[in-house]
Amino acid sequence: VMAQNRVTIKADESKIVINRHIYGHFAEHLGRCIYDGFYVGEGNAKIPNKNGVRLDIVAALKKMKIPNLRWPGGCFADTYHWKDGIGPKAQRPKMVNTWWGGVTEDNSFGTHDFLNMCELLGTEPYLAGNVGSGTVQELSEWVQYVNFPKNSPMSNLRQKNGRPEAWNVRYWGVGNEAWGCGGNMTPDYYANIYRQYATFMNPAVGKERIFRIASGANSSDFNWTETLMKNIPLNLMEGVALHHYSVHSWEDGKKGSATDFTEAEYVKTMKQALKMDEFIEKHAAIMDKYDPQKKIALVVDEWGGWYNVEPGTNPGFLFQQNTMRDAVLAGATLNIFHKHAERVRMANLAQVVNVLQAVILTEGTKIVLTPTYHVLEMYNVHQDATLLPIDISTSDYTFEKEKLPAVSASASRDKAGKTHVSLVNIHAGQPQTVTVNLKGMKASGVTGRILASSKVQDHNTFDNANKVKPVAFSDAKLSGDELTVILPPASVVVLELQ
Numbered sequence: 001v002m003a004q005n006r007v008t009i010k011a012d013e014s015k016i017v018i019n020r021h022i023y024g025h026f027a028e029h030l031g032r033c034i035y036d037g038f039y040v041g042e043g044n045a046k047i048p049n050k051n052g053v054r055l056d057i058v059a060a061l062k063k064m065k066i067p068n069l070r071w072p073g074g075c076f077a078d079t080y081h082w083k084d085g086i087g088p089k090a091q092r093p094k095m096v097n098t099w100w101g102g103v104t105e106d107n108s109f110g111t112h113d114f115l116n117m118c119e120l121l122g123t124e125p126y127l128a129g130n131v132g133s134g135t136v137q138e139l140s141e142w143v144q145y146v147n148f149p150k151n152s153p154m155s156n157l158r159q160k161n162g163r164p165e166a167w168n169v170r171y172w173g174v175g176n177e178a179w180g181c182g183g184n185m186t187p188d189y190y191a192n193i194y195r196q197y198a199t200f201m202n203p204a205v206g207k208e209r210i211f212r213i214a215s216g217a218n219s220s221d222f223n224w225t226e227t228l229m230k231n232i233p234l235n236l237m238e239g240v241a242l243h244h245y246s247v248h249s250w251e252d253g254k255k256g257s258a259t260d261f262t263e264a265e266y267v268k269t270m271k272q273a274l275k276m277d278e279f280i281e282k283h284a285a286i287m288d289k290y291d292p293q294k295k296i297a298l299v300v301d302e303w304g305g306w307y308n309v310e311p312g313t314n315p316g317f318l319f320q321q322n323t324m325r326d327a328v329l330a331g332a333t334l335n336i337f338h339k340h341a342e343r344v345r346m347a348n349l350a351q352v353v354n355v356l357q358a359v360i361l362t363e364g365t366k367i368v369l370t371p372t373y374h375v376l377e378m379y380n381v382h383q384d385a386t387l388l389p390i391d392i393s394t395s396d397y398t399f400e401k402e403k404l405p406a407v408s409a410s411a412s413r414d415k416a417g418k419t420h421v422s423l424v425n426i427h428a429g430q431p432q433t434v435t436v437n438l439k440g441m442k443a444s445g446v447t448g449r450i451l452a453s454s455k456v457q458d459h460n461t462f463d464n465a466n467k468v469k470p471v472a473f474s475d476a477k478l479s480g481d482e483l484t485v486i487l488p489p490a491s492v493v494v495l496e497l498q
């Protein structure tokens, strides 16, 4: 028997827009994300590039509709001194990348390189400022350097370095993981430091006000969020962050293989991923106490699956493969973000190229779009669309002692009036039937795309880059205002109603 699941779309209760910025990404100076990833050097004759930035990556990310990109870290951000990354490249000082492999960072990819790359990508930059080992002056000058349109020492320096107009960067992180690599601070201490830094990041220095994001909690550290919300005046902060990785263990070598995993490990990963729902709910409830009008955004600026590195690669480079497990994880997480769209207005998958749950992997001239890429591309119809709230009753996915919901779903209506429904079958071993009640909504037809593969371990490699890719989906039948959908095991489907 096929497991039964029911979804009811409450189109009449729609009022919240799914901010496209929850589809954001993250690029750190870590392993091969920037160097030998995005950036292959201006003189590279083998790989087509513009100012050293790979054009095949740019084209793929534009097609996926990347809305924003966070840079330069992560942990790296709190070691980074932006003035070392401007001016003639040959004269830039070098530094040690202490967090990621102890490699020498030559600062050849800096502020201009990143912000010009964002223009090429048509994406909004999100700059993460150095609080852990920087100064208030350094961060306030960075804001002036990139955003001040008139005459000033910093804007003149920008001009001298080849950029007359300001970039108008809206999103600014005030430190990263201040409870850990960002300085091992207590929440009370960080809240005070935040107030000081944010005061001198004049939000009105540029054409548009900046959006300051406080370094947020890790997973279930609710006390962190409570302390920040209690102690930081609402007019000093526009967003508060949250990081949550789907990881088996933080101990080295105990995260499991990215490709060679058992069903028990799959279930363990998904259980961690689905905790996002509960964590957001609890952090948001704390925010509601201090900010009932929901002025402050919850920014999930690091999320994704984290496994052991690929055998033979540098353990400090966090290079991992990406399978259908990651596709299911991404689809289910994005459905969770949609559900909480009123408070979660930005998020960043870690990380975009060659690091952790990447959407793109590269090797020499070759490029691979991962199953996660395809989910983000399929789901981009939800960007800036109006959320249609749902009720869902799903069957259980039981495995040994664990119990997970078998199906995850969400729906939205775009500006052209088209309704899209995203469905994920989390169950790795069983197909699911989903009955979707449209509650009187008029629809004359349904089309869709599916991402699935025979095994949940399946992935794309440099030799077989299209093993996992979306194809047309024909297992959705419309009858009156009811859809009947059959989802194969571990699959992600996006439907469009006509």
Ligand code: AHR
Pocket (backbone or CB within 6 Å): 028, 073, 074, 075, 076, 176, 177, 302, 350, 351, 356
């Ligand atoms: O994404 C990798 C690292 O994970 C980031 O640098 C840090 O913020 C987090 O601990």
